[in-house]
Amino acid sequence: MNDIDINIYAANIHSFIFQIQTGIDENFQPLYFPREWVNNTYQTIIQPFPDFTEKTLDLRKDTPKASRFSLFTESKRGLLFSSQNLNPKTNKPYRKLLVYPQQIADSYVLSLNFYIPQTAQKDNIKLEQLKEFNPDHCLQINTKLGQTFLITAFLDPNITENKEKIANQCLHHLLNLSLEEIQAKFYRKGELFNSEIIEYGNPKLDQFHALILFFAEESSSENFNKIYWELPSLLLYHHKIITAYADSRLDYHELDKKVSEIDRLISSFNSQPQENQILSSNELEDFNQKLKQLLNLSLDYSRKLRNLEYYQNTIAIHSSNYQTKLNYLQKLTNNNLDFFASLCGEEWTTLQTQIKADLNYFHQGTIILNQGIETIRGLIEIDQAKSDRLKEAREKEKDIRLQITILAIGSGLAVAGIVATSYPLITPENPLLPPSFRPLHPFSTSVILSLICAILAYLLIELIAIIIRKFKKFKA
Incomplete structure (x- = not known):
């Protein structure tokens, strides 16, 4: 598109x-x-302007x-600086x-207004001269809350050009953005005074954020001046809302x-252990x-x-602040200021509604997340309980086996003792027999008998225990 x-x-x-x-x-x-941020920012902006000495x-x-105060000493509202260069057409400062x-409240607002001193038919500039007010992009400051660019001007009443195209050109030259970028950022147009x-700049x-206001008559400029000193407050709430969103x-x-x-983690629980299955260590x-x-x-x-939830509350608070400030400006100008008022009824409400819908959706995720956690905990606890029961059963079985062994050995020793005691009575010693045919000594005999009896007793008791376990399993 040509200029x-x-x-x-x-x-x-x-x-x-x-x-x-x-x-x-x-x-x-x-x-x-x-x-110091205020002074540092101002110095960054003013440095490329050699015609301003301050x-x-x-x-x-x-x-x-x-809650609101000027940062100048003695509560001055603003300071006006004049360019050291003169406009040859008017012999007045080229710009101010x-x-x-x-x-x-908790925020700084630095308002800067470069302007051409108004003189009948001699304060005109070409659109391309707007770039002179932003050398080296010094006006474009990166902050947490952002900034608003506003250009106000009069147009020749005989101009037939589309004003939206003129506005695009204004931003194109001032901010050195391509016309495609400017057109992509177009948001809406309306009427003010x-x-x-x-x-420009869709809040969603x-x-x-940028505004271009073309005054249709002198009274429009006068009405705008009535709200100028309050406009930064309104725009601050605008930026707090869109930043929170x-x-x-x-x-x-x-x-x-x-x-x-x-969802990926929950879906990975494809197979759960069977009722009597124990989880492996892996x-x-x-x-x-x-x-x-x-x-x-x-x-x-x-x-x-x-x-x-915090951002939703932030938007609600500053939407209310925006409305309060707007009510004040409406009374101040006796004007509905529909251009600004429409944001309260449309955009600010929409932003809150969107976050509310997001919260409703993601709260369902909380339910799924908690259920997943409880499910895994339950599986682990069930497995742990099964493992504990098996461990307890194994310990009991070991105790029983130990008791069986002790009982078998004790029984065998008792039997062997009885046999050994009775052995001389039932087996008299014959001195005529050679030593190799003589019976064993009673003590040796008792030891052998003890071992035999212990083994037989152990096997008998073990057999009884197996029969009992089979019976219990069958009954179960």
């Missing part, structure tokens, strides 16, 4: 830069930016007991800069990945590892759910 060769008049380039003073990042880690801001050191840093306003998709999308995608991981180790994985997932999952 549009037209002039805009009384151009004002606004940049509202937002940064938290204290807060948390997307990982819920604490963030803190001291007041390279630093004198900021107050104290902190008033107010209005700087207004303030703190609103009887003038056409074009907005993008933290980028953007952060919620990060946690949404993380939770979605974890749901898939949970199976038991596998179950324990999966249990650990699910417990770790459960912790991360709960944190991400907490994050989503």
